[in-house]
Ligand code: ADP
């Protein structure tokens with residue numbers, strides 16, 4: 206589904222060069238639930254951003270469904286990202302002055318889905334994460350776990366094949382973290398391919414496969 210070959214990522218600022226990823230080779234198969242672990246600064250977010258087509262590698266090939274990503278134009282890439290990939294972040298990234306249901310509808314705005322079906326899809330996504338009773342609430346009226354469930358609903362509202370989660374339980378206590386893991390596991394059981402960055406061994410143990418990074422390199 207996503208395949209990375211000889212990926213290298215160098216960040217260049219005026220005087221400093223950082224080798225963030227070094228010769229990464231990785232194949233994420235359809236239906237897999239993969240976790241990524243490693244110390245702070247080892248390249249986890251960079252790797253996730255490259256898999257999510259948010260950032261391009263300095264060297265190497267990214268393929269999505271067998272097609273090299275470099276062969277797409279920017280506009281096609283944005284479209285592909287919107288159709289195929291859902292993102293979940295540690296800090297939720299909700300818009301505070303939009304209601305829960307309006308937050309969840311956001312990805313559909315980019316697809317010009319009409320108002321009525323947009324609401325229906327958003328409500329269905331909120332139902333899947335168990336938040337049907339909070340749709341008119343605003344983010345600041347929700348607990349951390351509820352905010353993350355809104356963020357998950359937003360990530361899945363367009364039925365993406367791939368979910369990329371950057372420490373989705375990082376800001377939550379272990380009970381709420383477990384709840385979020387249960388939701389992700391349910392989505393995986395329903396066929397979603399999931400790649401999750403985590404610092405929590407017990408979360409990683411619940412996935413199919415663990416990739417360890419150290420200083421930009423895969424640890425085998
Ligand atoms: P992690 O997610 O594992 O904490 P990151 O992928 O965020 O690691 O960062 C990997 C390395 O790349 C770090 O050394 C970090 O300082 C560097 N880095 C990340 N983003 C940038 C950037 N935009 N510009 C320069 N260096 C960056």
Ligand code: ADP
Nearest residue numbers: 250254259260292293294295296297298299371
């Ligand atoms: P960090 O945790 O290191 O601050 P984030 O996880 O917030 O990083 O963001 C990682 C990357 O994803 C950034 O390049 C950011 O611009 C991008 N990003 C943030 N929010 C969204 C979103 N809702 N949809 C798509 N991309 C996003």
